[in-house]
Amino acid sequence: MVEDRPDGPAESVSELFDALRRSNCRYALYYLQDRETATLAELATVVASWTQARAADPEIVTPEDRQRVMVSLHHADLPALEDAGLVRYDFDSKTVTAESLPEMADAILEKSLVYERLADREPDHSDRRESGNEKEPNDE
Numbered sequence: 001m002v003e004d005r006p007d008g009p010a011e012s013v014s015e016l017f018d019a020l021r022r023s024n025c026r027y028a029l030y031y032l033q034d035r036e037t038a039t040l041a042e043l044a045t046v047v048a049s050w051t052q053a054r055a056a057d058p059e060i061v062t063p064e065d066r067q068r069v070m071v072s073l074h075h076a077d078l079p080a081l082e083d084a085g086l087v088r089y090d091f092d093s094k095t096v097t098a099e100s101l102p103e104m105a106d107a108i109l110e111k112s113l114v115y116e117r118l119a120d121r122e123p124d125h126s127d128r129r130e131s132g133n134e135k136e137p138n139d140e
Helices: 009-020 023-034 040-053 063-083 103-121
Strands: 037-039 087-090 095-098
Touching: 009 023, 009 063, 009 103, 023 037, 023 040, 023 063, 023 087, 023 095, 023 103, 037 040, 040 063, 040 095, 063 087
Parallel strands: none
Antiparallel strands: 037 095, 087 095
């Protein structure tokens, strides 16, 4: 658990934020909140599917997509989650077990899930101006 880390709260908070800034880590934790344990293959399928579903131009997940996510989970994302004390990852059996989430991590995940769901529903307005007061160069 993050609060009980011997290396101090500053380091454990850094590890927590390092892990939660990664979408693969958040997606894995969202999934593990409803299930205590999952296999690496199961998580790779779920995370690859969520990643594709959130893409600007969603496509069917390919075996290559799934493999890419599996490698990332195995070598980077799950070790980051384990360092933050959020999961236990058994490299031999490739099984991931959720740890009890610290209050701060639980609150961050809850808010980020709400935000990500809302962002998925909103149309892309990246080409719109921030302010309605701006004029086109030829509008003078």
